[in-house]
Amino acid sequence: MLERLLEKKIFSKKDIVFLLNLYKKDDLEKLYKKADEIRKLYCGDEVHLRGIIEISNICEQNCLYCGLRCSNKNLIRYKMSSQEIIAAGKKILKAGIKTIILQSGENKNIKREEISEIIYELKSYGDCAITLSLGERDFIDYAEWRKAGAERYLLKHETASRALYSLYHPGENLIDRIKHLRMLKILRYQIGSGNLIGLPQQTLEDIADDILLCDKLDIDMGSFSPLIPPNGYPLKSHAAKISELTLKVIAAARIVLKKIHIPVTTALSSIDPDARERGLNAGGNVIMINFTPNPYNSNYIIYPNRRVVSDQSAIINLLSLTAKLGRHISESKGNSPKLRSSAS
Ligand code: SF4
Numbered sequence: 001m002l003e004r005l006l007e008k009k010i011f012s013k014k015d016i017v018f019l020l021n022l023y024k025k026d027d028l029e030k031l032y033k034k035a036d037e038i039r040k041l042y043c044g045d046e047v048h049l050r051g052i053i054e055i056s057n058i059c060e061q062n063c064l065y066c067g068l069r070c071s072n073k074n075l076i077r078y079k080m081s082s083q084e085i086i087a088a089g090k091k092i093l094k095a096g097i098k099t100i101i102l103q104s105g106e107n108k109n110i111k112r113e114e115i116s117e118i119i120y121e122l123k124s125y126g127d128c129a130i131t132l133s134l135g136e137r138d139f140i141d142y143a144e145w146r147k148a149g150a151e152r153y154l155l156k157h158e159t160a161s162r163a164l165y166s167l168y169h170p171g172e173n174l175i176d177r178i179k180h181l182r183m184l185k186i187l188r189y190q191i192g193s194g195n196l197i198g199l200p201q202q203t204l205e206d207i208a209d210d211i212l213l214c215d216k217l218d219i220d221m222g223s224f225s226p227l228i229p230p231n232g233y234p235l236k237s238h239a240a241k242i243s244e245l246t247l248k249v250i251a252a253a254r255i256v257l258k259k260i261h262i263p264v265t266t267a268l269s270s271i272d273p274d275a276r277e278r279g280l281n282a283g284g285n286v287i288m289i290n291f292t293p294n295p296y297n298s299n300y301i302i303y304p305n306r307r308v309v310s311d312q313s314a315i316i317n318l319l320s321l322t323a324k325l326g327r328h329i330s331e332s333k334g335n336s337p338k339l340r341s342s343a344s
Contacts, residue, residue, distance in 0.1 A: 002027055006034045011256045016208035019252045020245070028248070035251035035283035042259045043285050045327045048334035049315070050131065050263070051092030052101040054292040054300040055080045059105025061135070063158075064168045065196065065227055067301040068105045076299050079107075080292075082114055086121050088291050093126040095315060097289065098333040100128055101154070106135025115141075116148040123149040129333040131192070136180045146187045151335070153184045154192035156223060160209035164199055181217055190336040192221035192261075197249055198242040199227055211253050214260075220336035221286070222257060224249045225265035228303035239271035247282045254283025259337045261286045270307040276318070280325055286334070289314050 002022070005015055022028055056079040059068040067075065080088075089100045100122060104110060119130050131152035132145060142153065157177050159165050165174040184191050195210035214222050226242040246268050254262060263286035264279030272278065276287060290308045292300060297308060315329075322328055 002030055006030065006255065013205065013208045013212060016211055016252050016256060017204050019255070020204045020207060020248050022248065028244075031248065031251050031255075032282040035254040036281055038254050038258055039262075039283045039285055043261070043337050046285065046330035046332070046334070047280065047318070047322045047327050048099070048261060048286045048330045048332075049097045049318070050099045050101050050286060050288045050334075051089075051095065051097040051291045052103055052288050053080070053085055053088045053092075054103050054290075054296065055085050056104035056107055056110060057296075057300050058107045058109070059135075060108065061106045061172070062170050064170070065199065065303075067303055075301060078296050078299055079104075079110070080296060082118055082121075084293065085118050086125075088293055089118070089122040089128075090125055092291050093122075093128055095289075095291075096331070097315075098126075098128045098331075099131060099152075101131040101133055101288070103133040103154075104135070106137075108137070110134065112137075112141045112144050116144055119145060119148040119150050127333070129335065133192075136177070139183050142184055142187055142189070146189060150189070152190040152192065152220070154221065154223070155181055155184065156192070156194045156196075157181065157210070157213060157217075158194075158196050159199060159202065159206060160195070160213040161202070161206045164202060164206065167201070168199060178213075178217070181219075185218070190220040190339070191217065192223060193217055193219045194221075194223035194225070195249075196227045197224060197246050198229075198238070207249055208252075211249070211256050214253065215257055218338075219257070219260060220338055221261040221263070222253050223263055223265055224253055225267040226271060228267055228270060228305070243268060243272040243275065247278055250279060250284055251282045261334065261337065263288055266290070266307065267303065270303070270305060277321060277325070280321075280327065287318060 057068050058077045062069045092100050130150040132150050133154040162174045226246045262284045264284040268275040
């Protein structure tokens with residue numbers, strides 16, 4: 001039955017739930033092997049590196065699972081200056097990485113013009129792609145940043161369940177989040193979305209809906225990452241369970257969505273020391289490397305015990321890991337596999 005299901009071209013919600021329910025070693029091996037074959041067929045053997053700069057940890061939202069939520073008073077808040085952001089961006093380009101991600105909490109005080117100038121500056125310094133991950137903003141902001149040269153926008157839908165979305169995002173709703181993703185699509189951004197895995201009350205059906213929503217939104221990048229609970233929670237048993245489930249979600253997403261980029265997230269690496277190798281073998285093809293300078297880096301605490309993958313030594317480790325897997329680090333900007341110019 002599993003073999004037949006893995007050969008399907010179109011997957012129903014029931015099919016995806018079936019894949020997420022697998023637990024026998026042999027079946028999991030078949031699932032990951034199929035995901036790896038599909039990754040190779042649609043995306044090749046390249047592993048794409050992204051340099052991320054967490055430009056501010058100030059956030060106006062209050063997502064219950066996130067350490068940056070505005071109600072968290074136990075966090076030293078920061079906003080990097082334009083000069084600091086540009087310097088960190090140049091460091092990414094000098095390291096040979098051609099995608100810069102600018103990420104922050106949702107903060108309307110980050111001015112549209114400032115981000116536009118940073119984009120202009122970085123694009124004129126080197127041949128690179130800019131991904132923005134700045135939360136929900138006005139259409140005019142998205143449009144100006146696109147005009148300034150940003151090509152990609154990451155805005156995770158977090159959960160496709162309307163009820164869970166409203167529960168974990170007080171005052172917000174899923175329909176609005178989807179509207180923003182559609183706006184970004186209209187502006188011809190390459191869009192990234194994805195979910196959180198392990199939310200209390202979340203079911204495998206909800207996760208299957210996450211993958212189907214990504215399909216409906218025609219995303220270019222899908223980020224499927226585990227929820228890391230607050231300090232005090234018995235993390236060890238949670239980590240083993242949730243990291244395996246996350247790998248299954250990555251594999252199922254690869255099998256269903258095929259031609260997208262899928263990162264092995266820092267969150268997964270934070271609970272599973274072998275996450276990068278396991279994730280790259282289960283359909284993943286992107287790794288993020290953190291270039292947020294100190295002291296800011298240690299205050300971007302979206303979840304506890306975050307394992308930050310940073311600097312040149314991380315790149316050297318990845319070179320040997322990708323060689324071991326018969327893969328290689330991409331020298332391109334790693335545009336969406338859905339674009340014809342993906343080699344550029
Ligand atoms: S998930 Fe994003 S929007 Fe929500 S509190 Fe955290 S940084 Fe803010």
